[in-house]
Amino acid sequence: xxxxxxxxxxxxxxxxxxxEIGELHGGINFEESVTIAKSRFVVLKKEIAKLHRALIxxxxxxxxxxxxxxxxxxxxxxxxxxxxxxxxxxxxxDLFKISNEDMYLIPTAEVPVSNIFRNKILxxxxxxxxFVAHTPCFRSEAGSYGKDTKGIIRQHQFDKVELxxxxxxxxxxxxxxxxxxxxxxxLLDLKLPYRKVVLCSSDTxxxxxxxxxxxxxxxxxxxxxxxxxxxxFGDFQSRRMKxxxxxxxxxxxxxxxxxxxxxxxxxLAAILENYQTEDGSIVIPEVLVDYMxxxxxxxxxx
Numbered sequence: 635x636x637x638x639x640x641x642x643x644x645x646x647x648x649x650x651x652x653x654e655i656g657e658l659h660g661g662i663n664f665e666e667s668v669t670i671a672k673s674r675f676v677v678l679k680k681e682i683a684k685l686h687r688a689l690i691x692x693x694x695x696x697x698x699x700x701x702x703x704x705x706x707x708x709x710x711x712x713x714x715x716x717x718x719x720x721x722x723x724x725x726x727x728d729l730f731k732i733s734n735e736d737m738y739l740i741p742t743a744e745v746p747v748s749n750i751f752r753n754k755i756l757x758x759x760x761x762x763x764x765f766v767a768h769t770p771c772f773r774s775e776a777g778s779y780g781k782d783t784k785g786i787i788r789q790h791q792f793d794k795v796e797l798x799x800x801x802x803x804x805x806x807x808x809x810x811x812x813x814x815x816x817x818x819x820x821l822l823d824l825k826l827p828y829r830k831v832v833l834c835s836s837d838t839x840x841x842x843x844x845x846x847x848x849x850x851x852x853x854x855x856x857x858x859x860x861x862x863x864x865x866x867f868g869d870f871q872s873r874r875m876k877x878x879x880x881x882x883x884x885x886x887x888x889x890x891x892x893x894x895x896x897x898x899x900x901x902l903a904a905i906l907e908n909y910q911t912e913d914g915s916i917v918i919p920e921v922l923v924d925y926m927x928x929x930x931x932x933x934x935x936x
Contacts, residue, residue: 639818640827642851647912651854652903653785656682658914658934662786674775674790676899681932685918686793686902688925690768693795693820697895700816702766702797707746709769710737715749718875720867730772730790739772743796744892751800752875755885762801762809766895769794786899787859793898799891802879803869806889807844810866814846817862817895824919826904827851829858843868848896850904861900864893 656662661682667675678686698704713736716722721729721741730739740746747765756763771794786792797816801809814830821828831847845865849858869887872878878885909917916932923930 639822639829640825640851642827643853643908645853645910649853649907650910650914651785652852652906655906655910655914655916659916659932671790674788676786676789681926681929682902682906684926685905685916685922685932686898688922689898689901689905690793690795692922692925693895693898694766694768696820696823697766697795697797697816700819702764702816705747705750705765705767707743707750707767707769709740709746709772711740711745711749712736713738715745715752718752719745719748719871720874721745728774730774740769741773742771742794743767743769744798747796747798748871748890748892749875751877753877755878755880756800756888758802758879758881761879761888762799762805765798767796767798768898769796786903789899792900795895795898797864797893797895800872800877801889801891803886803889806866806868806891809889810844810846810864810891813891813893814848814864817848817864817893820896820901821848821850821861823921824901824905826901826908828861843870846893850900851908852904853907853910859900861904862894862896864891866891 653662659680659682661678661680663677663679666677694704713722716738729741747767771792773790775788775790797813799809799813828848828850831849833845833847843866845863847860848862850861852859867890869889871890872887877888879888905919906916914934918926918930
């Protein structure tokens with residue numbers, strides 16, 4: 635089941651994909667990233683880099699206004715942290731491991747943020763606890779070679795603004811609706827066409843009891859692409875991490891939820907494509923103008 639929101643833009647000119655638009659502006663460079671690292675990395679420059687940074691700051695500010703507490707966390711975690719959230723052992727091949735160390739680069743901020751309360755007992759009156767964090771994310775993308783090789787849709791390193799909640803079991807169903815709505819609000823504010831998809835049980839991750847995917851429209855591909863996945867993990871993670879709630883008679887396991895609010899690179903790509911003009915200029919979404927120091931459009935001549 636899915637619900638579409640926002641009208642799909644119509645263009646009376648030949649549309650460009652986000653890579654071509656970025657290269658026209660001298661703001662997206664893949665050759666340099668291959669020299670520095672290897673394929674599936676990117677160097678962002680000039681106003682494109684500034685737009686990327688503006689998106690991060692805007693997302694953080696928007697979620698803090700909704701009551702989330704901003705938090706900064708390590709980009710390296712130990713194996714116990716990854717076991718706690720369910721990445722290990724099942725998804726080990728997608729992780730970047732540090733040689734001769736029990737340390738891994740994080741695949742998402744969910745891992746370090748969720749482990750903050752590992753082996754802790756929370757007070758019921760303090761719930762829900764809501765965090766928002768911006769981090770780079772690192773994924774080997776094992777088994778995905780040949781897919782999405784063009785552009786910045788699928789990279790080894792990308793940025794996300796992540797939402798994480800610790801809630802009472804009785805509240806987790808409605809808290810997932812709220813978290814998903816908070817992620818949706820970014821797309822609504824940016825006026826990007828998207829759809830909300832409820833995943834069936836066969837598509838839901840093994841650790842999640844319910845998941846919504848938010849998918850944004852890419853004109854060059856003529857299809858929606860995932861930009862956020864919002865999940866209720868029930869007590870799956872809290873049992874692994876031993877995160878409990880202090881009740882009057884006995885301690886119970888809390889429920890954990892998380893979702894992207896949003897994936898920054900994909901949001902950037904969606905803006906470049908949906909806000910493009912015939913000459914390759916990019917109209918800046920209204921909510922980002924102040925973050926771009928008043929710039930309302932990125933012109934090729936600038």
